[in-house]
Amino acid sequence: MGTRFISWISRSEKRSTKPKWIAFRSSRGFICFVVTIAVFTDVFLYGMIVPVTPTALQQKVGLSSDHEQKWTSILLALYAAALLAVSPVSGYLADRMQTRRWPLLTGLVALAASTSLLCVGNTLGLWIAGRIFQGASAAVVWTVGLALLVDTVGKESLGQFLGYTSMGLSLGAMTGPLLGGVIYQSGGYYAVFATAFAVIGVDIVLRLALIEKRHAAPWLESEKVSREEQVTHYSQETKSVATEADRTAIAEKPVPAVLRLLASPRLLSSLWSYFIIALLLASFDAVLPLYVQDTFGWEQTGQGLIFIPMSIPQLINPAIGAFIDRYPGSRRYLGAGSFVCSVPVYVLLRLVTHNSMQQKILLCALLTLLGVCIAVLIPVIILEINEIVEEEEKKSPESFGKGGAVAQAYGMSNAAFAAGSLAGPFFAGYIRTSAGWGTMAWTLGLLSGVTGLPVVLTVGGWIGTKSTGPAVEERVEA
Structure with a gap:
């Protein structure tokens, strides 16, 4: 079942017609921007809910003030636990699928699900599920997003582009709690989540627009593709070239x-x-x-x-x-x-x-x-x-x-x-x-x-x- 799903994902990346604006959509600048926005969105929504949580647990879930701190800490721990559990799995599946775009979209589905659960959450079970989905989304974004940058950006510029991604993290962490508190005070509980869904909508458009460089290769200039294929992370030649010592090792069962x-x-x-x-x-x-x-x-x-x-x-x-x-x-x-x-x-x-x-x-x-x-x-x-x-x-x-x-x-x-x-x-x-x-x-x-x-x-x-x-x-x- 898993193998058939991975094969379907791979076939879905092969288009019969040339996508519009393919050079821009597969450029390293646009891909870096999409990954940065993905990181920003994930951290922004995580922080945006923080000032809402204590009041929501008391007014919507019905917890007493004595239990607010306890469950606030538990919900934070559940987010980290989901991040811990899902990160290795998402990394393994992303490498097996040989595509980064679909795992990124899957992470966005998890983020939308978590936001929906927290929005309607009037029981502890819904808040627990929401925080778990949020942690799973963060695991996918950071694991697959960073891998996508490595695939796309040249080694001579990787540090700089990773810096932009870190900026997205910082801006999300800085503006999320602040805007969450301001919007909650001025517009109420559901205004916070309306803003969250709007941000998710922008993220959806960007992730759908993204085209990985190796999937754009058939439509790019042949000479450019030839040079890129020699240096991308997925280069077959780079993977297959081996020294005599490597060939000896290949005969053995790989670790x-x-x-x-x-x-x-x-x-x-x-x-x-x-x-x-x-x-x-x-x-x-x-x-x-x-x-x-x-x-x-x-x-x-x-x-x-x-x-x-x-x-x-x-x-x-x-x-x-x-x-x-x-x-x-x-x-x-x-x-x-x-x-x-x-x-x-x-x-x-x-x-x-x-x-x-x-x-x-x-x-x-x-x-x-x-x-x-x-x-x-x-x-x-x-x-x-x-x-x-x-x-x-x-x-x-x-x-x-x-x-x-x-x-x-x-x-x-x-x-x-x-x-x-x-x-x-x-x-x-x-x-x-x-x-x-x-x-x-x-x-x-x-x-x-x-x-x-x-x-x-x-x-x-x-x-x-x-x-x-x-x-x-x-x-x-x-």
């Missing part, structure tokens, strides 16, 4: 792609780094709103605005990605330096203790510095994962098949991020409750500093050794 990737210390280091980044971010999601409420007396609007200092630095992601593209060897030092430099910033958070203008300015300044460190780290880790996959594919092409394993690798990274998002609120919340804000701050700093060690040792290849680099160095721009 599954996931196991081969997990045997790489570099990938394990990257997954651990991604886990820690998610844990640090999720810790603030859980603790910071309550802390500014207790310390400064801020209500919902202030609790949402306090995340802006951490979000604004994400706008430099394209510049960071472009710098890494130009100087690939800088990844090791940028990654390790960001983890280590954030340690004193976390420790200094313990100085924020009372309600004054100076304390508010200090908190915003420290959060901005932490945002800068996170903005540097994310492109470093994402690009490192892509390079690891390319090097492993070069060593053992028979283990990865025609579709490669880039989606599976990003599926594992999403799973690591989801695990960190799941652990962060419990980790930081428990420490702050039992030992206080100051102890929580230096504990997060300790985790960040310790993570800098595997990063400096493994990113770009073991320190002191020269990385072999990806199998194909040159890529052709669309």
Whole structure:
């Protein structure tokens, strides 16, 4: 059944007539824009529901105020759990299907389903199902979307384009809760979801318009197609060319792609780094709103605005990605330096203790510095994962098949991020409750500093050794 479905998906991508505006719809700029909007939509809708949830649980579901915090936390955990469970599966299926467009559309269906369930949700069961579908949608968007960018964008520009995607994430995280609160106060509960469905409608049009480069190849100029086919992720020649050592290995039973990737210390280091980044971010999601409420007396609007200092630095992601593209060897030092430099910033958070203008300015300044460190780290880790996959594919092409394993690798990274998002609120919340804000701050700093060690040792290849680099160095721009 599964094989027939995959075959049907593959046949559906083969058109008998030339699509309109095919060059634009398959260009790397448009594909990057679609992926960025997909990420923005997913994060925007996730954040938009946050200020609505406590009131909805009380007024629509009928929970008492004593249970609001408990179920708000449970619903957040369910989102992370769905992200953790679905990410590896979506990566595996995307690589098997050899198409990215259909999984992206499937993720959009899950997002629309989750929004519908939350809109009509008057029972806990509907809210639980809605959050699970939302987590599944996020898993597909991040896994398949990043894999699609890798397929489309040349290695020399991958960091910059991933930076634009990270900008979409930051803008969604920043504007979602703010607009959700404003629209809820001015237009009511259903006005929030009307806005959500409008955003989904735009996303539907863009994802349907997208055409993958390899599916556009039959209608593009023959000489251009010939050059592109030599450098795309799905190139048959790149996959089939092997050294004598490779041919010997092919005679043996190939090791599954996931196991081969997990045997790489570099990938394990990257997954651990991604886990820690998610844990640090999720810790603030859980603790910071309550802390500014207790310390400064801020209500919902202030609790949402306090995340802006951490979000604004994400706008430099394209510049960071472009710098890494130009100087690939800088990844090791940028990654390790960001983890280590954030340690004193976390420790200094313990100085924020009372309600004054100076304390508010200090908190915003420290959060901005932490945002800068996170903005540097994310492109470093994402690009490192892509390079690891390319090097492993070069060593053992028979283990990865025609579709490669880039989606599976990003599926594992999403799973690591989801695990960190799941652990962060419990980790930081428990420490702050039992030992206080100051102890929580230096504990997060300790985790960040310790993570800098595997990063400096493994990113770009073991320190002191020269990385072999990806199998194909040159890529052709669309």
